[in-house]
Amino acid sequence: MTDESNLTEGEQAITETPVVSGEDQPPAPTDDNPTPPVDDSQQPPASDDGEEAPQGAPEKYEWSLGEGVAVDEQLAGEFEPIARELNLSNDQANKLASEMLPKVQQRMSDNWQKQVDEWKQAAESDKEFGGAKFEQTMTDARKALESYGSPELTEVLDQTGLGNHPALIRVFAQMGASMKEDRTVKPEGAPAGKLDLTSAFYPNAKK
Incomplete structure (x- = not known):
């Protein structure tokens, strides 16, 4: 038996180093025990060229909401x-x-x-031009629109629903009624024929 008191520090360190047995080491891969596959489920996806795909917000978003879907x-x-x-x-x-x-x-x-539906209901029930008067009101309004407006204006009013607004109906109906009674005031010096809406509303306005 070795007398530990006579060993140097280096010799004592060697004798104290634990020996790793074969039971503590992982088994070497064999045909019956191949190396287990690496779990890459937590790894970031790679692009086609092998580089990691960029993650997070891009510098500029490219919007594509599907075929036939317009991007607002x-x-x-x-x-x-x-x-x-x-x-x-x-x-x-x-x-x-x-x-x-x-x-x-x-x-x-x-x-x-x-x-738009609320505007229409309000116009139809308006105390001044609604109720039993509403049909005649719309006849007068259409007459004024045809005379002072344009196809483009009619299209805008129809597409947006603004043609149902009580205030617009009231104005055009009053203009149509004035035309019917031949009391439309023409601005001084205005040429004969149709008047534009600006002239009808503001006869003294400078062009």
Whole structure:
């Protein structure tokens, strides 16, 4: 037996170093025990060229909401800061936008149609020109629109629903009634024929 008191510090360190047995070492891969596969489920996805795909918000979002779906630039501009705050990638942002923006657009369209319907109901029940007078009121309003307006104006009023606004109906109906009674005031020096709306409303306005 070695007398430990006679060993040097180096010899004592060697004798104290634990020996790793074969039981503590991982088994070497064999045909019966191949190397286990590496779990890469937590690894970031790689692009086709082998490089890691960029993650998070891009420098500029490219919006594509699917075939046949138009992108509302105003809504997309309002949605982009939210996507950046959430650090969404371009694909993630487009997926969320494709779900949300059409619903927002539909909600806005529904709200506008509700407003137009309310204008129409208010006009039909107006104490001054509604009720039993409403049919004649609309006849006079159309006559004024045909005389002083234009196809473009008619199209705008129809497409936006503004033609149902009580204030516009009142103005055009009064103009039509004046025409019927031949009391339309023409501005001094105005050429014969149709008058434009500016001349009809502001006969003394300078052009």
